[in-house]
Amino acid sequence: MNQEIHITFPNEISLTIKREDLIHPFVSGNKFRKLKYNLLQAKAENHTTVVTFGGAFSNHIAAVAFAGKEQGFKTIGIIRGDELFDKIEENPTLKFAQQNGMEFEFVTREEYRLKNEISFLEKLKNKFGYFYLVPEGGTNELAVKGCEEILTTEDAIFNYVCCAVGTGGTISGLINSALPNQKILGFPALKGDFLKDEIRIFAKQDNWDLISDYHFGGYGKISLELIEFINAFFEENKVPLDPIYTGKMVFGVIDLIYKNYFPEHSKILLIHTGGLQGIEGMNLKLKQKKLPILKRNV
Numbered sequence: 001m002n003q004e005i006h007i008t009f010p011n012e013i014s015l016t017i018k019r020e021d022l023i024h025p026f027v028s029g030n031k032f033r034k035l036k037y038n039l040l041q042a043k044a045e046n047h048t049t050v051v052t053f054g055g056a057f058s059n060h061i062a063a064v065a066f067a068g069k070e071q072g073f074k075t076i077g078i079i080r081g082d083e084l085f086d087k088i089e090e091n092p093t094l095k096f097a098q099q100n101g102m103e104f105e106f107v108t109r110e111e112y113r114l115k116n117e118i119s120f121l122e123k124l125k126n127k128f129g130y131f132y133l134v135p136e137g138g139t140n141e142l143a144v145k146g147c148e149e150i151l152t153t154e155d156a157i158f159n160y161v162c163c164a165v166g167t168g169g170t171i172s173g174l175i176n177s178a179l180p181n182q183k184i185l186g187f188p189a190l191k192g193d194f195l196k197d198e199i200r201i202f203a204k205q206d207n208w209d210l211i212s213d214y215h216f217g218g219y220g221k222i223s224l225e226l227i228e229f230i231n232a233f234f235e236e237n238k239v240p241l242d243p244i245y246t247g248k249m250v251f252g253v254i255d256l257i258y259k260n261y262f263p264e265h266s267k268i269l270l271i272h273t274g275g276l277q278g279i280e281g282m283n284l285k286l287k288q289k290k291l292p293i294l295k296r297n298v
């Protein structure tokens, strides 16, 4: 569903948001798109167990747990941070995943970095047997295929399409399905120059760019300005944004509109990739830091 944002911008620019967050209450946004063909493939290969990776507040971990349960898979989450093993109860994401049947293997940050090494995968095979592996963030070729279905014919009127970037799978799907008149702009939620190379693995067109000025200090980092922006955006437009990905992207796009980055009459489509489950965990951190919380609690 596309929702128009009723803000009067300079240069007759219009902003619309694609509410992919409303696709499913727990497997929302890009998670639904990324898992669709992966779980079909897992079924086709007669797998009964799905293994994946993620951090303490990972949207992907929550989504795999729920989608796995719905589709009859046993799910195992390899979680970054061995200190978390006795903190499940106080972590809304892990608690949700566990309630939906996910088993965890907590590993140190050093071990986690080895997650793509053959020796690490061999260890997992010895422990868990035959399984279907979904990579961190869910990004692989089948995930990109799913994300190619985000844009539809009704979106042909937009000349800019903007999304948040983590591992690069979502933007790759958008790039591949974009029309010649459309430019795809990605807003990385983390620091680092490696993302362009990751995207080039899957992207089949060069109609895109990354805007790296809106990560707010890095992955999971947020500021008072960002919290106030997300809360005001929700109050004015009734669209909840998450603090890790979509909040930063929408902040960036609106900032760029006022900095005259976009030509006159641009029609901009924002992709709401979900991630709202992360608000609860972020609010716990904000309370500890005595910062205001994000108002939309889901």
Ligand SMILES: Cc1ncc(COP(=O)(O)O)c(C=O)c1O
Pocket: 029, 030, 059, 060, 137, 139, 164, 165, 166, 167, 168, 169, 170, 171, 242, 245, 246, 273, 274, 275, 276
């Ligand atoms: C809510 C949300 N938006 C955007 C992204 C970024 O997607 P990708 O990892 O495909 O770049 C993620 C991470 O997967 C996410 O959880």
